[in-house]
Amino acid sequence: MTDRDTLFTIGQLAQRTGLDARTIRFWSDAGLVPPTTRSAAGYRLYDTEAAARLDLVHTLRELDIDLATVRAVVDRQTSLAAVAAAHARALDVEIRALRVRRAVLRSVAHRNSTTEELRIMHELATLSAAERQRIIDDFVDEAFAGIEPDAPGAHIADGMRSMPATLPDDPSPEQVDAWIELAELVRDQGFRDRCREMAVTGARAEDAQAAPEIDMAAGTAALEAGIAPDSAAAADILTRAVPDGIDRIALADRMATFTDGRVERYWSLLAIINGRPARPPMVPGAEWLIAALRAHP
Incomplete structure (x- = not known):
């Protein structure tokens, strides 16, 4: 045998x-x-x-x-290769979900979060790519509603939509935190109203043409040097940073319209989520210039 x-x-x-x-x-x-x-x-x-x-x-x-x-x-109704490929894809999804879950738990441990915060964090972090994008799109659509695509500043809307297709395979606690903070930020009606104001004002052709060229870095440098906005040194800085003949109060008002720490934070959070280097903060320097312009009209 x-x-x-x-x-x-x-x-x-x-x-x-x-x-x-x-x-x-x-x-x-x-x-x-x-x-x-x-x-x-x-x-x-x-x-x-x-x-x-x-x-x-x-x-x-x-x-x-x-x-x-x-x-x-x-029974050879399907090939082993096809089953292996399909199962590998399913495991990829499961592994990504586990990694996101791990990142959420790490973030909770780092933040010493409450049970309710854990629930919210988990719900937000495990949204699908389409669901995450829809949250951002709804916010941007409201901010730029009725504004023509070729209007001044309208192109900013594309950048504001730049969510990644998925969270990274192994998201860091910082990326999970950034997505959660971003989702909370765009749901805040006060922030939405502020962005709408900036978008509408920026789209006006006459306002866009009226914007003078000023040295924004001068405000950051003065702030870092500890110079008070209402000081004589600040007046000297404005003389060099702002063109002659400019209505300084009107300029300060215009700058205030487009200066908001929460909007700058929005861009910083997008950078973290997309794995891009963060841009240096501009709002503190701009706020110094606004205060100096009003102090020295």
């Missing part, structure tokens, strides 16, 4: 594979590993081909592939 002619009982298959005899019997009853023949006493017997089939079923089940798919593979 050759190896090909060797027949195994369920008990012998169990010893050969390390599987429980009840599991083999269940798979046999399910038609995944049908017996080759039966003994005179009615016991199921399996040849080497059936044993190899059992090995395949065992491997697929170890990979957590469902019984219906296992049956399709062993």
Whole structure:
């Protein structure tokens, strides 16, 4: 008798594979590993081909592939390669979800968050890419509603929509925190109203043409140097930073319209989420210039 002619009982298959005899019997009853023949006493017997089939079923089940798919593979209704590819994709999704969950837990530990904060963080962090983008799109659509695409400043809307298709495979606690903060920010009606005001004002052609060229870096440098906006030194800085003949109060009012720390934070959060380097803060310097312009009209 050759190896090909060797027949195994369920008990012998169990010893050969390390599987429980009840599991083999269940798979046999399910038609995944049908017996080759039966003994005179009615016991199921399996040849080497059936044993190899059992090995395949065992491997697929170890990979957590469902019984219906296992049956399709062993019956050759679908290829093993196709099943492996599909299962790998499913595992990729599961792994990403686990990594996001891990990042949320790390963030909770870092922030010492409450139970309610944990729930909110988990809900926001596990939104699909489409759901995250929809939150941002709704906010941007409201801010730029009725503004022509070619209006001054309208192109900013494209940048404000720049959410990544997915959170990174292994998001850092900072990225999870940034997404949560961003989602909370765009849901704040006061922030939405402020962005709408900036978008509408910026889209007016006459306002865009009236904007003078001023040295914004001068405000940052003066702030870092500890110079008070109402000091004589500040007046000297304005002389160099602002063109002659400018209505300084009107300029200060215009700058105030487009200066908001929360808007700057919006761009910083987008940079963190997209893995881009953060831009240096401009608002503190701009606020110094606004105060200096009003102090020295």
